[in-house]
Structures are given as C-alpha cells and as structure tokens.
Amino acid sequence: MHEVIICEKPTSAQKIAQALDSKAKMQKYNKKVKYWELNHDGKDITIVSAVGHLYSLTPDNPKDKVYFDLHWAPLYEIDKKSKAYTRDYVNAIKKFAKGADSYIHACDYDIEGTLIGYTALKYACGEDSLNKASRMKFSTLTKKDLLDAYENRIDIDMHQVDSGIARHVLDYYFGVNISKALISSVSKAKSRYLKLSAGRVQTPTLSILVDREKEIKDFVPEPFWILKALLENDIVAEHVDGKIFDPERAEEILSKCRGKDGSVDKIKLSNSTTKPLVPFNLGGLQAEAYNVFNFSPKKTQTIAQNLYTAGYTSYPRTSSQKLPESLDFKNIFNGLKNNKEFKVHIDQLPSKLKPNEGKKEDAAHPAIHPTGILPDKLDKDELKVYQLIVYRFISVFFEAAKFESMNTTVNIADELFSFKRRRVTHKGWMEHYPYRSIDNEEFPDVKEGDTIAVEDIISEEKETKPPARYNQASLIKELEKRELGTKATRADIIAKLEDRKYISGTKIEVTQLGENIIDTLKEYCANLTSEELTREMELKLEGIDEDKSSKEEVIDEGKKEVITILDDIGKHEKEIGSKLYDSYQETNIVGKCSCGGNLIKRYSPKTKSHFVGCTNYPECTVAYSLPKGARFLKKTCEKCGLPMISFGRKPPTHACLDPNCGKDKTKTHNPEVVGKCPECGKDLVKRSGRYGDFIGCKGFPKCRFTASVDELDSILKNS
DNA sequence: GCAAGGTC
Secondary structure (H helix, E strand, C coil): CEEEEEECCHHHHHHHHHHHCCCCEEEEECCCEEEEEEEECCEEEEEEECCCCCEEEEECCCCCCCCCCEEEEEHHHHCCCCCCCHHHHHHHHHHHHCCCCEEEEECCCCHHHHHHHHHHHHHHHCHHHHHHEEECCCCCCCHHHHHHHHHCCECCCHHHHHHHHHHHHHHHHHHHHHHHHHHHHHHHHHCCCCCCCCCCCHHHHHHHHHHHHHHHHHCCCCEEEEEEEEEHHHCEEEECCCCECCHHHHHHHHHHHCCCCEEEEEEEEEEEEECCCCCECHHHHHHHHHHHHCCCHHHHHHHHHHHHHCCCECCCCCCCCCCCHHHCHHHHHHHHCCCHHHHHHHCCCCCCCCCCCCCCCCCCCCCECECCCCCCCCCHHHHHHHHHHHHHHHHCCCCCEEEEEEEEEEEECCEEEEEEEEEEEECHHHHHCCCCCCCCCCCCCCCCCCEECEEEEEEEEEECCCCCCCCHHHHHHHHHHHCCCCCCCHHHHHHHHHHCCCEECCCCEECHHHHHHHHHHHHHHHHHHCCHHHHHHHHHHHHHHCCCCCHHHHHHHHHHHHHHHHHHHHHCHHHHHHHHHHHHHHHCEEEECCCCCEEEEEEECCCCEEEEEECCCCCCCCEEECCCCCEEEEEECCCCCCEEEEECCCCCEEEECCCCCCCCHHHHHCCCEEEECCCCCCEEEEEEECCEEEEEECCCCCCCCEECHHHHHHHHHHC
C-alpha cells in the first residue's frame, strides 16, 4: 500500500514527516524540491509539498473583452517569469503521486489551504485521486496534533472548496474586468495606455486614504492657548487647564499671575510599571521595523522571508503574538548564546522562562522568533531585522520595567500649574531591548509648602491639528483592524497603490488620480469602494460553506452585478477616460515650461526610457532626456528655474534638468559637423551631454552611433 | 497589461 500526503508548504511537510516517522528520509527532486519517504504503522508513505497555490484562474479566451469564462491553469504557465519555480513542485507531485492507493490532503485548515490541496489533487494527481482522498485537520504543527489529525482524518469539505473557488472567481470578475474597463476608458478617450486597477481590497484601502484626505482638507483649526510658568532652576510648569480655548480666560490668568511668586501646593509620588512588549507577528514586525529603521513593510516582509528560508528565524506570515512552551526556549537560547552580544542578555534571564504574550493568535504558527541557528552572512539590513527579532524575543522573558513619577502642583495667585518627572527605578526588559528610550528624569529638590520663584508667565498660541496622515505601518494596522486583505498581502496592496500613482509620500497623500478613481468607482460601483463587497462576499461564501447557497448561484449573482457596472461605465467611457488621464498627467508634473505649459515626466516605449516633455506638445517641442533612476528634487535651478534632479550613486549628482543649462544654446541647435557616420553615412556632430561632450550621429534616433571625442580621429581614419 | 490569495 502506498500513500501520498500533500502539504501546503515544505516546512509543514517536514513537520508531518517527522511526526509520523522519526526516521523519515528527506530527499530532493530535481535538486530543489524536498519530499519525504517514510513508514508509519507498516504503511509506505511519500510526503510531497506545494508552495502555496500551484494553480490559478485564467480566461478561456484571453482575447475576450470581458472575462467570465475562466479555468484553472498551472501558475507557472500564467506567470512564466516569477512563478517558474512552481513547475518543479507540480512535476514532483505528479511523479510521486502516480498510482498511489490513497491520498491525504494535509494543507492548512482554512479556505485557501483547502483549495490549494484540492487543485493539487485534481489537476496534478488526477481527478480520480479525489475519490481516494481524506483530509488531515490540525491547528498547530506539534507532533501530538499532527498524529491526532492523521488518526482521525475527515472528508474534504466540499463546501469549503466551493467557497474558495467562488472567492477566486468573484475577485477575478470584479477586479480584472473593472480594471480593464478603466484602462479601456482611457484608451478610448485619449488613445493612451494607462495601467489602472480596482479590486475588492485595493479600492476600499484607497478609499480609506481618500476619506482621511478629506478630513484633513475639511478640518477647521481652532486656536487655543497653553499657559506656562517658567520657574526657578529651569522648571517649566503648565497650567492645569491644559488647552485653553477662551482667549479672555488666558489673558486673565496671565495678568493675574505675572509678577507673583508661587508655592508648591502638592507633590504626588507614584509608582508604575511597564510590561515587556509582545512577541512579533508579521504586522508588529513591519510596524517596528518601519518606526525604528524606516523600512517599508514590503521590504521587512521580504527580509523576514529570507531569514526564514535560511533557517535563522521562524515562519513570518503569522498573526500570532504567542510563544508556546513547546518551542523549547532553552534550546533556542543555547544557540543564540554563541553570539557574545546576545549572551550578555541571555545570561541575565530569569530561571523560569515565561514570555509576556499578546492576545492575537494564529491557527498554524507561533509568533516570529529566532531559531537559535546563528547567521554567518547577512547584509546590513537583514542584520538589522534579525537583531530586532532576537532582542524582541529575549526581552519578552524579562520582568516589567519600574518607574517612579513625581507630579508637582504649584499655586501662583490661586491658579494651579503643574509639572511631571519620571525616572526609572528598575529597567527590567528595557535593558534588553535597545530600541526604546528609557525615561530617566531628575526630580527637582522641592517640597510641599516651598516658595518657588516665578521668572515669567508665558502664553503660547497654538491651534488644533487635523488627524495625521497614514504612513505605511499605520495603514497596515488599519487594514488589520478592518480585516481587509490578509497578513501576507497587505504590504503588496500598498505597494500596488503606489505603483499605480494613486498615492505618494511617506506620510501617505492621495494624488488627484487616486481621488478620481474613487470618485468614478463611487458613482458606478459604490460597493467596491467600501468594505461592503468584502462583507457581502464573506456572507455569501459562508452561505456556501454552510450549504445555504450554491457556488453557482453566488458566482452568477456576481457576474450580473459586474455586467451592470461595466454597462454603466461603458456609457460614460470617454468622460471617465479623459478625467482619469488628465489627472494622471498631473501626477507627473515636474515643473513649468517657458511656453506656459507644464513639464511632465513621460515614458518612451521606443527608447525604453523616461524623459520630460511639455503638455503643449506638439506645438512646443521642449524635451529633456532623464538619466536612469533620476529623482526630482524639491528645488529649482538658480540659473534657469527648471527643476533640479538627482541621479547616480555614491554620492548622487545634483543637476539642472537641462543638461545644457548655462551653456551656449546655439551650439546645441547648430552642432558642429565633424565627419561622416561609419554606420549610416549621415553627418557626425559634436554634442554635449550630461557627462560632457561626445560625438553623435545626426540620424539619431534611427542610428544610435556614439563615440567619445577622443575616439574621433581613429574613427575617421578607419572609415 | 487587469485581482487577491497562497508560497519560495
């Protein structure tokens, strides 16, 4: 009897192999793909693994205008470049699953996991395999849970499968088709290709940002006053009313207190503790790396994945803030101790290892933690993230930090002012987590009843501030809260919005294009801009899960809705397209042209490079080529007023957008002819470029012959 | 060319 077990990812395959047979043998297919051969209760078992989804939806006919007829195809066929690696996994499954007597579906127990195993069985092992398949249901990868799941296998939950399929189909129907409609509106109106998109997650995310933008725009600041007493020994005390919105009241306090001395009214001493921070889940790590190192969530995620693949840290796509004892903390610390800097901290650990945990849980994985295997080679940024993970892990086992606070109230002419001091009495975990500053202020030497000299009373006028813009880390938190996207996709969603030029900046601002996308979609498919669609879909999918509605019904309803939306958009195509394109142009404005038009950054598909041109083209032919990777600086050239750019590395060059700025313009318009082009026979001319003078062909861009000035003599001789 | 989801 031969049994095949299919897992979602190689790490869980390994855990299952070890749980079933401590002598399980890991082997490799095509030098890359791991699989395991073992014996459990006298049965020969092969364990193979997927790498997440191996199959994805694709249109039956890619030439269709609208995509409603879809089928499942291997990912490596759909995305030939970035998913090429999945081919070996599919082939391995095909090879080892052939002719097995029974199959076990052992992917993660959630909708996507169920679908991953289902498509792997159906399309890689053959439809018949589903008749011989059972399902392992486990929520942790501990030996006990896995053995339990193996012994008590259940049937594959077809409602779960259908609900997963419906999710994929609906996301495709809405996302791809509406994106296509937006793109086509621009192409109809302006004959230009503009990559635009909309989707169940990205559009509500953009909408959140637009709402915040509106709140900021509509915000009416209100003035208020803070009154401060400048006391002896550089102590500053603030009036206990805090923000004072009534200017007369502020004036009253000021005139009442000026020139008077104060007396210490009350001193309140109190103690407080600060518990250790909680273990990292992916969102937590992304937020901390953003705040401490300014790393984008996407960058942190990539680094965490690399550290995991290399074996230095645990599985990164977890939402858990818990560290179960089964992780064998002692063993991890023993490994980490081989690093001198870590050892200093580990040696001070309490004998009883009990971590401070957070509330969030994850069915399949614990919080992110080091494995105890020390890395030998990491680049600068990887090392930063690795150390952050290690120190956070160590610090959660220490005791709380203790603080002593002194809150002093000073009476000046019957008005109360107060000041606070806080000092650390026991550093606890904070001594082992070097990414937080520790309050340690000196307590001034005063006691109740003391007279205290007042040097001045000042009134500071301030105003209330609008809500802050989101940054990438706080936006991810917001998406978590609203349950939009998943822990694995949130960073990508934000990167996508940036790529589409819907948003920009570290303090995220929505561009005019982003605003117009939301305006347009609100008009034609309001469902997509709110979280409604997600909620609605969830309910319907749950319906499938609970056998209340069929997959077909839910998909058909979605199809009808999309058809109506596309119809509406089609009726106003040109209007929508021009509005979107014009606002896109705006996002690329880099400065003013001398003709009065705007200078915009554009892309030339012919030369595959960016350049700057004027919006009045073809009447105005002003154009400047851009060096690779050029960024626009926030200043303009002192000589000509054009924007300044920065390009190159170490150190970057800062220069005027016009490479000929300050040079004799007649030269560039009437370049000196120095000979004939050896490639096309046209005139060779002397040109000046960003990096100095060079020889170019007048036949440019058809002929791309160039040479340095020094090479000129030998070129002319040879031809 | 377009989504969102899983994973290396």
